[in-house]
Amino acid sequence: MGKLIATVIRRDLLLAYRRRADVLTTLFFFVIVVSLFPLGVGPEMKTLRLIAPGVVWVAALLASMLSLQRLFAADYQDGTLEQMLLAPQPLAAIVLGKIVAHWMVSGLPLALMAPLLGLQFNLPPAALGVLFLALLLGTPVLSLIGAIGAALTLGLRGGGVLLSLLVLPLYIPALIFGAGAVEAYVVGVSPEGHLSLLGALLIFSGLAAPWVTALALRIAME
Amino acid sequence: MLEAAHLTCQRGERTLFTGLSFTLSAGELLQVAGPNGSGKTSLLKLLCGLSPPLEGTVNWQNAPVRGEDFRRNLLYIGHQNAVKEDLSALENLRIATDFAGEPLSDAQALAALARMGLAGREHLPAKVLSQGQKRRVTLARLLVSRAPLWVLDEPLTALDVRAVELIQLRLAEHLARQGMVVLTTHQPLQVPGVTPRRIELS
Numbered sequence: 001m002g003k004l005i006a007t008v009i010r011r012d013l014l015l016a017y018r019r020r021a022d023v024l025t026t027l028f029f030f031v032i033v034v035s036l037f038p039l040g041v042g043p044e045m046k047t048l049r050l051i052a053p054g055v056v057w058v059a060a061l062l063a064s065m066l067s068l069q070r071l072f073a074a075d076y077q078d079g080t081l082e083q084m085l086l087a088p089q090p091l092a093a094i095v096l097g098k099i100v101a102h103w104m105v106s107g108l109p110l111a112l113m114a115p116l117l118g119l120q121f122n123l124p125p126a127a128l129g130v131l132f133l134a135l136l137l138g139t140p141v142l143s144l145i146g147a148i149g150a151a152l153t154l155g156l157r158g159g160g161v162l163l164s165l166l167v168l169p170l171y172i173p174a175l176i177f178g179a180g181a182v183e184a185y186v187v188g189v190s191p192e193g194h195l196s197l198l199g200a201l202l203i204f205s206g207l208a209a210p211w212v213t214a215l216a217l218r219i220a221m222e
Numbered sequence: 223m224l225e226a227a228h229l230t231c232q233r234g235e236r237t238l239f240t241g242l243s244f245t246l247s248a249g250e251l252l253q254v255a256g257p258n259g260s261g262k263t264s265l266l267k268l269l270c271g272l273s274p275p276l277e278g279t280v281n282w283q284n285a286p287v288r289g290e291d292f293r294r295n296l297l298y299i300g301h302q303n304a305v306k307e308d309l310s311a312l313e314n315l316r317i318a319t320d321f322a323g324e325p326l327s328d329a330q331a332l333a334a335l336a337r338m339g340l341a342g343r344e345h346l347p348a349k350v351l352s353q354g355q356k357r358r359v360t361l362a363r364l365l366v367s368r369a370p371l372w373v374l375d376e377p378l379t380a381l382d383v384r385a386v387e388l389i390q391l392r393l394a395e396h397l398a399r400q401g402m403v404v405l406t407t408h409q410p411l412q413v414p415g416v417t418p419r420r421i422e423l424s
Binding site: 074082084087088090221 | 270273296301302303308322323
C-alpha cells in the first residue's frame with residue numbers, strides 16, 4: 001500500500017511539473033493578495049503587524065480554493081478515476097497520495113513563501129518562524145478537508161462556487177488556530193497551545209479525510 | 223463465473239432494462255449489443271461494481287462484485303481512454319498497470335507498446351498522439367493483463383483494421399486460457415474459434 005501511495009504521489013507531482021503554470025498561478029495569487037494589504041492599509045507599522053496573521057491565512061485559504069477544483073476533475077474527465085476506483089487496493093490510499101501531492105505543490109510553497117511576505121508587515125523574525133510553522137501544520141489540513149469538498153462537488157455544474165461554500169466554513173478552525181498562533185506570539189503569549197491544536201486538527205483530518213473522500217468519490221461515480 | 227440475476231437499471235426517470243439475467247463461464251465471450259443510449263455502458267458499470275443495480279445482483283465466484291478480491295480479477299477499459307495528455311505513452315501504461323496491481327518493468331511496457339504498433343512513439347506526450355494511437359496505449363493493457371475477467375467498453379473504436387485484428391487475436395488467446403470477456407461494440411466482431419454470445423438491449 002505504501003508503494004501505491006508513492007506511485008500516486010510521483011504521478012501527480014510529474015503531472016504538476018508538466019503543467020507548472022497551474023502551480024505557479026496559485027502561488028502568485030497568494031503573493032499578490034498578501035502584498036496588496038500593506039499597500040491598501042498604509043505604512044502604519046502597528047496596524048500591519050496586527051493584521052498580518054489574518055491576512056496571510058485568509059489568502060492561503062483562498063489560494064487553496066483555486067487549486068482544489070483540479071484535484072479530481074482531470075482524473076474524472078479522462079476516465080482515470082474509474083480505474084482508481086477499480087484498483088485492487090483501498091481507494092483511500094490513492095486519495096491520500098493525491099492529497100499529499102496536492103499539498104506539496106499548493107500548500108508547501110505557500111508556507112515557504114509566507115515568512116518572506118511577512119516582512120512586508122514588519123513581523124519580527126521569530127514571529128515569521130511561528131507563521132511558517134503554523135502554515136506548515138495548517139496547509140495540509142486545508143488539502144485534506146478540501147479533498148472531501150472536491151469529491152462531493154465532482155461533476156456538478158457550478159461546482160467551483162459550491163465547493164467554496166462547502167469548504168470555506170470547514171476551514172474556520174484551521175484559520176482561528178493558525179492565525180491565533182502568530183497573534184499570540186506577537187502580543188507576547190506562547191503560541192504552543194494554538195500550534196498543538198493545529199497539530200491535533202491535522203492528525204484528526206489526516207485519519208478521517210481520506211476515507212470520507214473515498215466514499216464521496218464512489219457516490220459521485222455511481 | 224460471472225453471474226447476473228434480475229438486473230434492473232434506471233437512469234433518471236428512464237428504465238434502461240429490467241429482469242436481465244445471464245451467466246458467463248470460463249472461456250466465453252459476451253457481446254452486449256443495442257442502439258446508442260440503450261444502457262450498454264450502464265450494464266458494464268454494474269458488472270464492474272462501479273454502480274449498484276436498482277434491483278438484482280451481480281456475483282463473481284458466488285460473491286458480490288464489491289471489494290478488492292473481485293477487483294484483482296477484473297480488467298475494465300471504459301470508453302474513455304484514461305490516458306493523461308501530459309504523460310508519455312510509456313508513463314501512461316506503466317502507471318495504469320501499477321494501479322491495477324500488476325506492475326511492469328520498462329522493458330515489458332516497451333515491448334507491449336511496440337506490439338501495439340507504437341514503436342518509436344513511446345516517449346512522446348500523449349497529447350501529440352492521434353485518437354487511434356491513444357486507444358492503442360490504453361489497449362496495450364490487454365497484452366499484459368493477467369486478470370481473468372475483461373470488461374471492455376467499445377474497445378475497437380478509432381482503431382484501424384490491423385489493430386482490430388490484433389485485438390481480436392488477443393481476445394481469442396485470452397478466451398483459450400479460460401478467460402472471460404464482456405464487451406460492447408458496433409463493429410462486426412470476428413474472434414477466431416469463438417462464437418460470441420449476444421445480449422440485445424433495446
